Amino acid sequence: MISRDQMLAAPKVLLHDHLDGGLRPGTIAELAADIGHTLPRTDPDELGAWFVESADSGSLERYLETFDHTVAVMQNSAAITRVASECVQDLAADGVVYAEIRYAPEQHLNGGLSLDQVVEAVREGFEQGEVLAKAAGHQIVVRQLLTAMRHQARSMEIAELAIAYRDAGVAGFDIAGAEAGFPPTRHLDAFEYLQRENAHFTIHAGEAFGLPSIWQAIQWCGADRLGHGVRIVDDIAAADSALLDLASVDLAKVELGRLAAYVRDRRIPLEMCPSSNLQTGAADSIAHHPIGLLTALKFRVTVNTDNRLMSGTTLSREFSLLAEAFGYDLADIRWFTINAMKSAFLPFEQRLALINTIIKPWYADALA
Known part of the structure; x- marks a missing residue:
């Protein structure tokens, strides 16, 4: 059994978390009051x-309505910077030592900001958050993933933005939104551009639509990682x-099947969010979540939060749920964490440093 204190203290790595899905309720209430935005509830x-x-x-x-409120209060630089800073502090307090936080810059322009100003506001917030986290005794490194929306036509613009800021806090590119009817192949020009620029990108695939979405993301678009990828289980049969x-x-x-075997053979990371x-x-349940089978089969599984506010969760809670359902111990949590750190869009030497100086030493002591 892993104690609550152990789970909280354990160094963790987060690859799939949405900035607009992780706000503090109190912050939403305050920012909404500042701009006159009506919320369904006012008490945090x-x-x-x-x-x-x-x-x-x-x-x-109703699910999508929740994002209407979080995005609405993130339309000026001060608000975005505050949200980004609090995000880093909350993750650090939960034991996260490295995180890639994604958001769609194009969704934060209603207040007159430019795409560049949105990225700069997030960058300022992340830097503030890292400093405040360190002062509170928590070490954390956070990078941005810039997301383009499948149903819009700005993917090339967002890809170019990711390249422009890749030495200034942006680790890579992502594409999100409804899978059905909006295949990633609609944005091939953006993915081809990113590949020419030797850039990293992940694609939301295999959450709502299934194997064709995964196949296109990998074989047509060249995704480094799969956002969710849970439906790869549809290509696995057990007698x-x-x-x-x-x-x-x-x-x-x-x-x-051939696609599942390819994903496992190539060690393509799955950003799973139970x-x-x-x-x-x-x-339909944590106990029947494909993550159990995929982990047992040694796919490159990582554990993530997706939208901490909407799921009422933290990365520690996600691991605790999995430990309860599948009997995972600290050695398993270590395996997931190293998987994630190996899969991060961070330069090799920086990944190795975090693994060898922070992650492995803590787990070695805890497992001794």
């Missing part, structure tokens, strides 16, 4: 509960067992 505790209940409702419309009832699965009889996947219907 009640507002926080409303976000989680809405995300749990099973209604896509004489319920596939996701891990206790009854005979791993020796599990058969991987609680979020339950809310969006990609899994």
